[in-house]
Amino acid sequence: xxRAAANWTGLVTIVRREMRRVLRIWPQxxxxxxxxxxxxxxxxxxxxxxxxxxxxxxDYMQYIAPGLIIMAVLTNSYANVxxxxxxxxxxxFIEELLVSPMPNSLILLGYVAGGVLRGTLIGALVTVVAMxxxxxxxxxxxxxxxxxxxxxxxxxxxxxxNGVYANKFDDISIVPTFVLAPxxxxxxxxxxxxxxxxIARQLSLANPILYMVNAFRYAMLGVSxxxxxxxxxxxxxxxxxxxxxxxxxxxxxxxLRS
Amino acid sequence: xxxxxxIAGLAKTYGNGVEALRGIDLDVAEGDFFxxxxxxxxxxxxxxGIVTSLVRKTGGTVSVFGHDIDRELxxxxxxxxxxxxxxxxxxxxxxxxxxxxxxGFYGIPRATAKERAEKYLKQLQxxxxxxxxxxxxxxxxxxxxxxxxxxxxxxxxxxxxxxxAGVDIEIRRSMWEFLRRINREGTTIILTTHYLEEAETxxxxxxxxxxxxxxxxxxxxxxxxxxxxxxxELNLRTxxxxxxxxxxYTVRQLDPSTLEVDVxxxxxxxxxxxxxAQHGIEVVSMRNKVNRLEELFVRMxxxxxx
Numbered sequence: 001x002x003r004a005a006a007n008w009t010g011l012v013t014i015v016r017r018e019m020r021r022v023l024r025i026w027p028q029x030x031x032x033x034x035x036x037x038x039x040x041x042x043x044x045x046x047x048x049x050x051x052x053x054x055x056x057x058x059d060y061m062q063y064i065a066p067g068l069i070i071m072a073v074l075t076n077s078y079a080n081v082x083x084x085x086x087x088x089x090x091x092x093f094i095e096e097l098l099v100s101p102m103p104n105s106l107i108l109l110g111y112v113a114g115g116v117l118r119g120t121l122i123g124a125l126v127t128v129v130a131m132x133x134x135x136x137x138x139x140x141x142x143x144x145x146x147x148x149x150x151x152x153x154x155x156x157x158x159x160x161x162n163g164v165y166a167n168k169f170d171d172i173s174i175v176p177t178f179v180l181a182p183x184x185x186x187x188x189x190x191x192x193x194x195x196x197x198x199i200a201r202q203l204s205l206a207n208p209i210l211y212m213v214n215a216f217r218y219a220m221l222g223v224s225x226x227x228x229x230x231x232x233x234x235x236x237x238x239x240x241x242x243x244x245x246x247x248x249x250x251x252x253x254x255x256l257r258s
Numbered sequence: 259x260x261x262x263x264x265i266a267g268l269a270k271t272y273g274n275g276v277e278a279l280r281g282i283d284l285d286v287a288e289g290d291f292f293x294x295x296x297x298x299x300x301x302x303x304x305x306x307g308i309v310t311s312l313v314r315k316t317g318g319t320v321s322v323f324g325h326d327i328d329r330e331l332x333x334x335x336x337x338x339x340x341x342x343x344x345x346x347x348x349x350x351x352x353x354x355x356x357x358x359x360x361x362g363f364y365g366i367p368r369a370t371a372k373e374r375a376e377k378y379l380k381q382l383q384x385x386x387x388x389x390x391x392x393x394x395x396x397x398x399x400x401x402x403x404x405x406x407x408x409x410x411x412x413x414x415x416x417x418x419x420x421x422x423a424g425v426d427i428e429i430r431r432s433m434w435e436f437l438r439r440i441n442r443e444g445t446t447i448i449l450t451t452h453y454l455e456e457a458e459t460x461x462x463x464x465x466x467x468x469x470x471x472x473x474x475x476x477x478x479x480x481x482x483x484x485x486x487x488x489x490x491e492l493n494l495r496t497x498x499x500x501x502x503x504x505x506x507y508t509v510r511q512l513d514p515s516t517l518e519v520d521v522x523x524x525x526x527x528x529x530x531x532x533x534x535a536q537h538g539i540e541v542v543s544m545r546n547k548v549n550r551l552e553e554l555f556v557r558m559x560x561x562x563x564x
Contacts, residue, residue: 012362014363095342
């Protein structure tokens with residue numbers, strides 16, 4: 001058996017285990033985001049949105065649908081990896097992987113793939129929910145898939161880093177509550193940054209989520225607050241930075257090897 | 259002879275300044291059944307942690323079947339199966355899934371992994387628990403599940419860190435028998451244990467570690483031969499008022515029907531009995547009171563303190 005074949009088997013095993021976990025605890029992993037997003041569509045879209053009228057040249061509900069879908073993708077990619085990796089660390093069964101011959105890069109890839117799969121699965125479910133409220137258009141399907149995958153990878157990497165640093169369960173809820181949620185709400189999911197005063201608009205450009213929301217909105221509606229090239233470059237930049245940081249932590253054995 | 263494990267000058271100083279290992283040298287030959295003994299905090303688990311890559315060394319070299327962990331870590335890890343001291347499997351997974359996944363991490367294709375899981379769950383009497391969630395197993399079953407998991411990729415070197423801690427005597431003995439069998443079949447075994455009876459029964463070679471240094475190393479029977487004195491407890495047919503004076507022997511009375519006698523290796527038990535008979539004392543039964551390895555262990559550990 002070649003090392004490459006063995007590594008592939010190991011990678012598939014991690015991904016399968018991650019997906020089984022997602023499906024086993026579906027009331028915690030799949031159901032809540034669908035309910036939350038349905039509420040967003042009802043409240044912000046159907047009730048409040050009707051009074052807002054148009055935004056960015058689109059019906060308000062149509063305008064926020066891409067933002068809500070990508071928001072579900074990124075929060076769930078993040079949550080999957082942070083909770084699964086920290087759970088493995090807390091229960092010490094991360095040692096099953098650490099003592100195995102799997103290289104660190106594949107351990108990271110396995111967890112990230114699990115996060116991406118959950119993120120995209122929930123993205124698909126939320127898309128189906130959105131179709132009950134508004135007609136969805138896809139201007140560029142390939143770009144849409146690319147943005148979903150890149151965004152999910154970025155946030156899965158973020159969740160992994162959170163899981164590495166976390167020492168207790170509180171530590172994996174602090175970042176989503178105090179960092180991710182504000183950045184998401186201020187990242188152009190519900191509005192175009194053109195509505196903001198100049199200084200607020202400039203500040204918004206420092207928000208990574210703005211680029212992913214707008215890239216996804218561009219792929220669906222063909223409109224964006226930032227140039228699509230800039231949005232994709234920024235997303236890839238975040239991905240490279242977070243991947244390098246995660247690999248550095250793993251190779252250093254931070255929080256894993258004494 | 260091929261070395262299953264070769265350690266030279268191994269050192270570990272933790273971030274808080276604690277020196278857990280102060281340059282240990284240790285070779286374990288292929289096929290051996292080796293016992294690593296030492297008091298709590300002596301450095302046993304740190305040494306095992308370094309060999310299995312869970313702890314980073316600060317000095318020295320380690321190679322497993324010739325694979326240096328600095329240069330060929332993955333090849334070295336592929337040779338090792340680890341049974342850690344603490345329960346470390348996912349307590350929400352089914353027993354069979356734990357084994358099949360572990361085999362997968364070692365690159366074993368799924369179909370083979372399932373066959374191996376069945377084989378080792380059966381060998382460790384856990385087959386009827388295969389669909390159970392692991393946290394519902396008893397303590398002894400959890401220990402056996404960890405042994406099965408460590409064997410599922412059929413390692414050449416099995417390392418067990420206190421495998422029978424908290425396990426009842428019946429299960430402990432069946433685990434001993436199992437370990438003896440896989441050792442006979444070719445698996446090299448390194449065991450740490452607090453049960454010195456376990457080490458004396460199982461291990462052909464022993465190393466005693468204390469304060470991060472190997473203080474004794476050799477064949478179990480050679481080490482035991484170093485002991486000069488054994489203590490016997492004698493049960494008497496008729497109670498006596500006080501312990502008799504027996505020339506050359508130290509005799510203590512535990513109760514009217516029981517004596518305790520220290521017998522030097524140069525002396526004979528037959529002579530002791532004839533001396534006692536002259537005092538009108540008849541011995542109906544006797545037992546070797548002190549676990550010999552325990553005595554050796556205590557002596558080595560005490561030597562380290564002085």
